[in-house]
Amino acid sequence: xxxxxxxxxxxxxxxxxxxxxxxxxxxxxxxxxxxxxxxxxxxxxxxxxxxxxxxxxxxxxxxxxxxxxxxxxxxxxxxxxxxxxxxxxxxxxxxxxxxxxxxxxxxxxxxxxxxxxxxxxxxxxxxxxxxxxxxxxxxxxxxxxxxxxxxxxxxxxxxxxxxxxxxxxxxxxxxxx
Numbered sequence: 042x043x044x045x046x047x048x049x050x051x052x053x054x055x056x057x058x059x060x061x062x063x064x065x066x067x068x069x070x071x072x073x074x075x076x077x078x079x080x081x082x083x084x085x086x087x088x089x090x091x092x093x094x095x096x097x098x099x100x101x102x103x104x105x106x107x108x109x110x111x112x113x114x115x116x117x118x119x120x121x122x123x124x125x126x127x128x129x130x131x132x133x134x135x136x137x138x139x140x141x142x143x144x145x146x147x148x149x150x151x152x153x154x155x156x157x158x159x160x161x162x163x164x165x166x167x168x169x170x171x172x173x174x175x176x177x178x179x180x181x182x183x184x185x186x187x188x189x190x191x192x193x194x195x196x197x198x199x200x201x202x203x204x205x206x207x208x209x210x211x212x213x214x215x216x217x218x
Contacts, residue, residue: 048088055081068114072107079103093175 058078065071079102086095182190 051084072111076103076107093178
């Protein structure tokens with residue numbers, strides 16, 4: 042029962058923060074709401090027993106990509122004067138098309154039903170309670186998939202060395218000019 046309450050609260054907060062991404066008029070605030078949305082999505086992943094995906098979501102999306110978005114937005118120096126004005130007709134067209142899409146989506150969801158879960162499926166779900174844990178992922182990754190894991194790490198190192206060499210070569214070319 043508490044699991045369902047937490048899930049509903051987390052779902053409401055996720056939808057609320059996602060709406061704030063869209064409704065916020067300031068781009069930096071919109072990116073910050075998107076970071077909060079990613080944290081709430083990670084909370085959903087933890088509730089679904091997928092801790093590894095939750096951590097990767099926080100590190101990659103909220104930690105790296107959104108910080109880059111934030112830096113780019115801060116460097117662009119966006120202000121209200123440089124923003125083009127939308128006509129009332131285009132605003133009304135956007136509101137009507139968005140409302141129509143919402144109406145179609147709600148009608149489709151109202152007609153949908155979930156099929157009953159077979160008895161065998163509920164037994165399988167009970168058997169895989171710990172499948173999303175990082176410990177199990179690490180055991181599989183470092184036993185069955187050790188060779189692809191090591192090959193990918195060598196490829197990443199080679200890519201980093203190549204990027205450094207290309208950057209160094211471009212810097213030398215600009216100094217000669």
